[in-house]
Amino acid sequence: MRKYIILTYGCQMNESDSLRMGSELHKLGYEPTTELAEAQVILINTCSVRESAENKIYGKIGEVKHLKAANPELIFGVTGCMAQKEGEKLLKRAPHIDFVLGTNKIHELADIILELSNHPQHIVALAPADGGEPEEVAPPSLENAKSVWLPIMYGCNNFCTYCIVPYVRGREHSRKEADILAEAAAYAKQGVKEITLLGQNVNSYGKNLSGTSFPELLAKLDAISGLERVRYMTSHPRDFSDELISVIAQSKHICSHFHLPLQHASNKLLRKMNRGYTLERYLELVKKVRQAVPEAVITTDLIVGFPGETEEDQAVMLDALREIRYDAAYTFIYSPRSGTPAATMEEQVPQEVKKARLQALMDVQNDISLEKNQAYVGKTVRVMVEGPSKNNPEIYTGRTDGNKLVLWPYRGQEQVGDFLPVKIEKAQTWLLKGIIDDEGK
Numbered sequence: 185m186r187k188y189i190i191l192t193y194g195c196q197m198n199e200s201d202s203l204r205m206g207s208e209l210h211k212l213g214y215e216p217t218t219e220l221a222e223a224q225v226i227l228i229n230t231c232s233v234r235e236s237a238e239n240k241i242y243g244k245i246g247e248v249k250h251l252k253a254a255n256p257e258l259i260f261g262v263t264g265c266m267a268q269k270e271g272e273k274l275l276k277r278a279p280h281i282d283f284v285l286g287t288n289k290i291h292e293l294a295d296i297i298l299e300l301s302n303h304p305q306h307i308v309a310l311a312p313a314d315g316g317e318p319e320e321v322a323p324p325s326l327e328n329a330k331s332v333w334l335p336i337m338y339g340c341n342n343f344c345t346y347c348i349v350p351y352v353r354g355r356e357h358s359r360k361e362a363d364i365l366a367e368a369a370a371y372a373k374q375g376v377k378e379i380t381l382l383g384q385n386v387n388s389y390g391k392n393l394s395g396t397s398f399p400e401l402l403a404k405l406d407a408i409s410g411l412e413r414v415r416y417m418t419s420h421p422r423d424f425s426d427e428l429i430s431v432i433a434q435s436k437h438i439c440s441h442f443h444l445p446l447q448h449a450s451n452k453l454l455r456k457m458n459r460g461y462t463l464e465r466y467l468e469l470v471k472k473v474r475q476a477v478p479e480a481v482i483t484t485d486l487i488v489g490f491p492g493e494t495e496e497d498q499a500v501m502l503d504a505l506r507e508i509r510y511d512a513a514y515t516f517i518y519s520p521r522s523g524t525p526a527a528t529m530e531e532q533v534p535q536e537v538k539k540a541r542l543q544a545l546m547d548v549q550n551d552i553s554l555e556k557n558q559a560y561v562g563k564t565v566r567v568m569v570e571g572p573s574k575n576n577p578e579i580y581t582g583r584t585d586g587n588k589l590v591l592w593p594y595r596g597q598e599q600v601g602d603f604l605p606v607k608i609e610k611a612q613t614w615l616l617k618g619i620i621d622d623e624g625k
Contacts, residue, residue, distance in 0.1 A: 185215055186225075187215050188223055189223040189227070190202045190216075190227045191226075191227070194231025194265065195233075197333075198230075202229045203326070205293055208290065224258060225261075226261070228245065230263065230265055232352055233348060235519055241266055245274075245281065256304075259283075260281055261285055262281055262283075262284050263284075263286075264287065267286050268311060279306075283300065283306065283309070284308045286310035286311045287338075287352055313354075318357065323367050326376070329374070330568075331377065334382065335359065336359055336386060337383035337385075337388070338383070340356060342384075342385060342458070345457055347524060349384055351523055357392060358393050361390075361393070364405075371411075372408050377411065378413040379414055381415065383416075388423055398428060399428045413585065414437050415587070417443055421465075439587065444466075444470070448487060450463075453493060467507070484508075484510050484513050487518050488538055489537065491531050491533065493533055498545075501545065505549055506552070513545075515542055554612070554613045557616055559611075561608050561611050562607075564605045564621045565590065568601065568602070573591060588615075590608070590617070591616070
């Protein structure tokens with residue numbers, strides 16, 4: 185039995201891509217394994233958002249060298265964003281790599297594997313400068329899955345000055361609405377209860393198509409029989425329309441979790457980041473969301489230490505946190521990425537200052553997150569079962585509609601994909617703990 189392993193780094197889009205690559209390998213007769221030493225095909229699906237991610241990947245590439253030396257017939261490929269960014273440079277740095285497959289090239293994987301099986305060589309297949317329109321690849325076979333990723337678009341047109349994604353993923357391309365709806369309906373028939381729509385900026389869906397938009401797509405997905413939850417990521421505040429808010433508010437199955445990446449609260453830095461909105465406009469968006477969906481759970485991404493950030497800018501950020509009161513914030517220290525405008529900006533912030541500001545940010549947000557979660561104590565929430573926790577098989581985990589992580593003692597009947605009422609007894613910063621509520625709905 186020929187086996188393969190795919191090591192995935194980075195975002196949910198990469199996880200989705202890896203599943204589809206696995207499906208292509210399965211068609212060639214390969215089965216997955218979790219052991220590098222057992223595999224006849226090793227793929228590393230890479231991320232280039234941060235330098236730290238690239239360093240980890242180079243380390244893993246080095247680990248494969250001795251396996252390739254011991255088994256010259258082993259096929260070793262590097263795919264994804266770092267592959268697109270570095271191209272032939274990867275082969276020069278690590279000649280034991282057999283092929284480099286850029287973004288939007290999953291449809292070529294099977295042919296490349298067959299070619300290398302018959303004629304060992306080096307192959308570099310990269311997407312064009314604009315990313316190119318990706319060809320459709322059959323959805324992965326996900327036996328017994330209850331929650332799945334569903335890509336609806338690829339690429340990004342935003343060009344935030346700190347971000348490498350538009351350069352490695354290319355311009356925005358939306359998948360055809362009919363293909364997305366057919367895939368979602370097929371998943372529902374297989375027993376899938378939750379889908380998460382993926383795109384670098386899902387709000388832009390449909391701009392390169394005629395007669396469709398993201399709100400219209402959501403409304404049609406909401407009507408698919410069998411789907412209990414529809415999530416989406418990531419959305420850009422600039423394009424979050426009133427129509428979109430209205431569709432979500434009136435829906436039955438679109439989740440009440442709104443991830444709205446602010447990145448920074450200083451208008452000066454938002455301009456330097458090329459985010460396309462002001463703090464005032466963002467605050468108005470949050471107000472509209474909470475008016476339309478009172479139970480909304482709002483989360484965000486924040487960057488500290490962007491070039492030119494001052495103590496005054498940091499104070500504005502902290503004040504914004506206290507005003508907005510996010511349920512959670514994913515915080516990052518700015519990391520220069522070569523090839524992006526921000527990497528060459530003046531007034532780079534010293535690392536020790538970045539760390540201090542990050543800690544101050546986390547201290548404020550963690551207090552708010554805990555207060556938000558404490559409001560759930562004594563309440564019963566509807567949770568979709570995800571399975572046993574990583575640390576204790578007697579504790580099960582699941583998530584609310586608003587994406588709150590919930591833990592409870594296993595009762596023996598819970599199955600992945602079930603929806604259960606859980607009464608919350610204890611709140612922590614990042615999660616809720618409770619017991620199954622036999623009287624709950």
